[in-house]
Amino acid sequence: MKPTKDHLVEAAAELLWERGYAATSPAMIQKRSRAGQGSMYHHFSGKADLAATAIRHSAGQLRRATETALGGGTTALERLGAFLDMERTPLAGCRVGRLVQDPDVTADDQLRAPIAEFFTWLHQRIADVLVQGVRAGELRADTDAAAMASLVVAAVEGGYVLARAEQDETAFRRATEAAKSVLAGIEV
Amino acid sequence: MKPTKDHLVEAAAELLWERGYAATSPAMIQKRSRAGQGSMYHHFSGKADLAATAIRHSAGQLRRATETALGGGTTALERLGAFLDMERTPLAGCRVGRLVQDPDVTADDQLRAPIAEFFTWLHQRIADVLVQGVRAGELRADTDAAAMASLVVAAVEGGYVLARAEQDETAFRRATEAAKSVLAGIEV
């Protein structure tokens, strides 16, 4: 049996993913986690504190899943393909990326820092794989790793936006498939 | 002197851009537009009605600006470059794309439809420019216009997400510059 604190964090993470920060109330989190008001304010100083913990929780989950995808395969292209093909739910949006639109999140360093860290890490990690691919002679020597890494991450995050706008997963897949084609084009 | 109704729509559009739908209250819109509660409920049936009008207003503005960018230039590459280099405020996010994360927006067809229409139009319009480029012999004949259009739009929308996450415009520019490089790579 998990501690109430964990239930609160998981319920908060789910609701932040679904509704964002401003539109998620402590009462909703309590209801979903079956925790009372007293429990929540015992474990956390308030909404922002619980949300900060939930964001770090979500970012950590996504980072570990990403690391697994990028850590498999033998070639750089296989690893990046695995990242682009990670199991995702495009219509739900990105559990981390979706939070950056919320002005209450970007205004609070406690909430924004773990998100910024995640994307800085992700960009660097993908650029690293590209550099390794160049060194291994798999990718063209004139590959701009930083630029290509930006495009790959933007394809995923932008793909989420398009999928939600059209309410169609296909829009997400088109963007990630296009990114894969472009990557295939820099193969030696 | 503009009618109060227009002030309400413009204030609502600004606030939707800054805060999203759920986190924007009628009171905020009234305050910014200097319109009273009575005025708002005289011109609109409620928050959703005003927001729907404001979303159509923003989508129309962005569509016209995009049409101008895509309509200039002589080659397909110049037009797409102009689109990627349109005057934007990356840290503010996309006035249309940012709304799709809001579950209250995606749940209400009145609110989601103009957003979906905008992105469907944008994707088609960019794919058209690519097809024209192929026909004119400027771009490679094996260009997948639909895939490339998805990547271009995703680069912009994803670029916004990255810029807001890192609170740095550079993240946006890296994504759009990368998209331009990829486009340059399909030139004949």
Add this chain to the structure above:
DNA sequence: GTCTATAGAGTGATAGAC
């Protein structure tokens, strides 16, 4: 560690005067 009661502010909307 969890409960209920309560607080002051804000929510979205309606009523009726002017």
Add this chain to the structure above:
DNA sequence: GTCTATCACTCTATAGAC
């Protein structure tokens, strides 16, 4: 067409009993 008053409800948080 705009104003103020009011409504029932929800928001985030605190207090104090158990």
